[in-house]
Amino acid sequence: xxxxxxxxxxxxxxxxxxxxxxxxxxxxxxxxxxxxxxxxxxxxxxxxxxxxxxxxxxxxxxxxxxxxxxxxxxxxxxxxxxxxxxxxxxxxxxxxxxxxxxxxxxxxxxxxxxxxxxxxxxxxxxxxxxxxxxxxxxxxxxxxxxxxxxxxxxxxxxxxxxxxxxxxxxxxxxxxxxxxxxxxxxxxxxxxxxxxxxxxxxxxxxxxxxxxxxxxxxxxxxxxxxxxxxxxxxxxxxxxxxxxxxxxxxxxxxxxxxxxxxxxxxxxxxxxxxxxxxxxxxxxxxxxxxxxxxxxxxxxxxxxxxxxxxxxxxxxxxxxxxxxxxxxxxxxxxx
Amino acid sequence: xxxxxxxxxxxxxxxxxxxxxxxxxxxxxxxxxxxxxxxxxxxxxxxxxxxxxxxxxxxxxxxxxxxxxxxxxxxxxxxxxxxxxxxxxxxxxxxxxxxxxxxxxxxxxxxxxxxxxxxxxxxxxxxxxxxxxxxxxxxxxxxxxxxxxxxxxxxxxxxxxxxxxxxxxxxxxxxxxxxxxxxxxxxxxxxxxxxxxxxxxxxxxxxxxxxxxxxxxxxxxxxxxxxxxxxxxxxxxxxxxxxxxxxxxxxxxxxxxxxxxxxxxxxxxxxxxxxxxxxxxxxxxxxxxxxxxxxxxxxxxxxxxxxxxxxxxxxxxxxxxxxxxxxxxxxxxxx
Numbered sequence: 001x002x003x004x005x006x007x008x009x010x011x012x013x014x015x016x017x018x019x020x021x022x023x024x025x026x027x028x029x030x031x032x033x034x035x036x037x038x039x040x041x042x043x044x045x046x047x048x049x050x051x052x053x054x055x056x057x058x059x060x061x062x063x064x065x066x067x068x069x070x071x072x073x074x075x076x077x078x079x080x081x082x083x084x085x086x087x088x089x090x091x092x093x094x095x096x097x098x099x100x101x102x103x104x105x106x107x108x109x110x111x112x113x114x115x116x117x118x119x120x121x122x123x124x125x126x127x128x129x130x131x132x133x134x135x136x137x138x139x140x141x142x143x144x145x146x147x148x149x150x151x152x153x154x155x156x157x158x159x160x161x162x163x164x165x166x167x168x169x170x171x172x173x174x175x176x177x178x179x180x181x182x183x184x185x186x187x188x189x190x191x192x193x194x195x196x197x198x199x200x201x202x203x204x205x206x207x208x209x210x211x212x213x214x215x216x217x218x219x220x221x222x223x224x225x226x227x228x229x230x231x232x233x234x235x236x237x238x239x240x241x242x243x244x245x246x247x248x249x250x251x252x253x254x255x256x257x258x259x260x261x262x263x264x265x266x267x268x269x270x271x272x273x274x275x276x277x278x279x280x281x282x283x284x285x286x287x288x289x290x291x292x293x294x295x296x297x298x299x300x301x302x303x304x305x306x307x308x309x310x311x312x313x314x315x316x317x318x319x320x321x322x323x324x325x326x327x328x329x330x331x332x333x334x335x
Numbered sequence: 336x337x338x339x340x341x342x343x344x345x346x347x348x349x350x351x352x353x354x355x356x357x358x359x360x361x362x363x364x365x366x367x368x369x370x371x372x373x374x375x376x377x378x379x380x381x382x383x384x385x386x387x388x389x390x391x392x393x394x395x396x397x398x399x400x401x402x403x404x405x406x407x408x409x410x411x412x413x414x415x416x417x418x419x420x421x422x423x424x425x426x427x428x429x430x431x432x433x434x435x436x437x438x439x440x441x442x443x444x445x446x447x448x449x450x451x452x453x454x455x456x457x458x459x460x461x462x463x464x465x466x467x468x469x470x471x472x473x474x475x476x477x478x479x480x481x482x483x484x485x486x487x488x489x490x491x492x493x494x495x496x497x498x499x500x501x502x503x504x505x506x507x508x509x510x511x512x513x514x515x516x517x518x519x520x521x522x523x524x525x526x527x528x529x530x531x532x533x534x535x536x537x538x539x540x541x542x543x544x545x546x547x548x549x550x551x552x553x554x555x556x557x558x559x560x561x562x563x564x565x566x567x568x569x570x571x572x573x574x575x576x577x578x579x580x581x582x583x584x585x586x587x588x589x590x591x592x593x594x595x596x597x598x599x600x601x602x603x604x605x606x607x608x609x610x611x612x613x614x615x616x617x618x619x620x621x622x623x624x625x626x627x628x629x630x631x632x633x634x635x636x637x638x639x640x641x642x643x644x645x646x647x648x649x650x651x652x653x654x655x656x657x658x659x660x661x662x663x664x665x666x667x668x669x670x
Contacts, residue, residue, distance in 0.1 A: 132547050136536070180542045181546070199465055199466055203346070208469060208471055
């Protein structure tokens, strides 16, 4: 039934709810590429298989601080080449140069160095050569969001003004000049700790952002002042993410499957573990295990705030669906 | 697990391969709307359910000539209100006025009458009120495609110049003026009989189309001349589509399930039926039933060229997957 030939330019967004992370797979002419893969990355291979395409490239928009990268897992599955920008240490992948171009079928990806959120921040512009040499989409990573721009405080207070200025220049000189008609695909949606006031809508264009993004209507001085005055939270688990994403996290192949414990096993393990209870607050209030944390599925990100990475986590869940949800999302945080 | 509250602006494309038809469901704040639903429409209800949203509106971009509308099926499933433009007889739904606005959660849909492909052609502009009163997406139906514009020959040769002029005015006065940053979501992709040279890419913006769509770089006179000289095919099954979409097709609720026939039953029925063999040409060449048509799955649309709607169709298929594929796609053609 399948002719195993992708001619259409295909693009699909893969979203991870808890960290509000948006990754993308693009495909054309039996080739595919993934931008910012998440750790449980078989989904990209499945999509590519449905398209009859092979994933040949992985593009990282920056060394992420809020989730575990899936690049190495995906490289192992597919043999794809990993690219990232310069300016930060990376234990894996290749540096892609400013304006370097890579063909994916009849699509073309062009790297634009857009430092500011991170020194290695890189945006990727997609050209559809069928329609000509006009940019169609830009994957902006954490540089430009829908309604906001990236944080500039990760290198510390002293560097924030410098990074803010670099972000301003990257956005104004490199992104806005692509033209109003270019579609903007950012790496995070609303609720991410990587931005402040990211909108609920997850797709935009340069033209819409120029008109409606409050950060794009500031002078350079006002922009830097605004970015320098912002107060962001930096969860303690970001330290572990940095270690993972610098050298590459352990490759597990599969999301570890939690197994059930008998009450006596649970009690024995509990002494040296974090107990996370994802049931409703009402159920937790009615009865719960001593010293357990009540974190509903939507708030599982907060496990990264309370747990360190050296102790096991014991889960108390409502049902198997809740167990899967917790296992998937903790895996993405490296827990 | 599900908070049953859609806050994000959601949009999903539902594509029907054979007719290369693109329909869309949008959702926000527990409400959803569908643009140009196809006949097997439970998929929209399933998507809306996953979003925790209720489908309250159905927007038709025009009375379609190439597939059976799913509006009445979807209305029956959901109780949604059907809207369409004026200018052609419709046996169902309500006329939406030029510039009339409908709220869907915190989104707003504004109708723009854009006659030309059909007298009732209507485009729908989506505003995301969270980010302000700027248009974000325009659903262009068969008025503007990626890389092409709609056919203008359906009212006959005599009317083609007039309809071409109306199409030119609709596109230039109403669509292009929305601004370069507006995302374009058309009703057809490459391969549709409703356009000539529609590109493989299925998403665009006004800005990209202005730069790369050859039909948008013509003077009015050249545009009309070009449209009047085009040679399009009008398959005979369009007559049946017109009858169905004028008064509303029979509501079946489910895609009819074909049942197997014994050789003697097959032989008996075959005399008054069309026999369609979807196996590979090699298999057909090796052995086939007398007077059967060889039409591989990708070419099933051609059933609409050879069969009339008063005789049964007998299918000869490779396996159950091929049977489902044929049943789904013939249902969409009203066969």
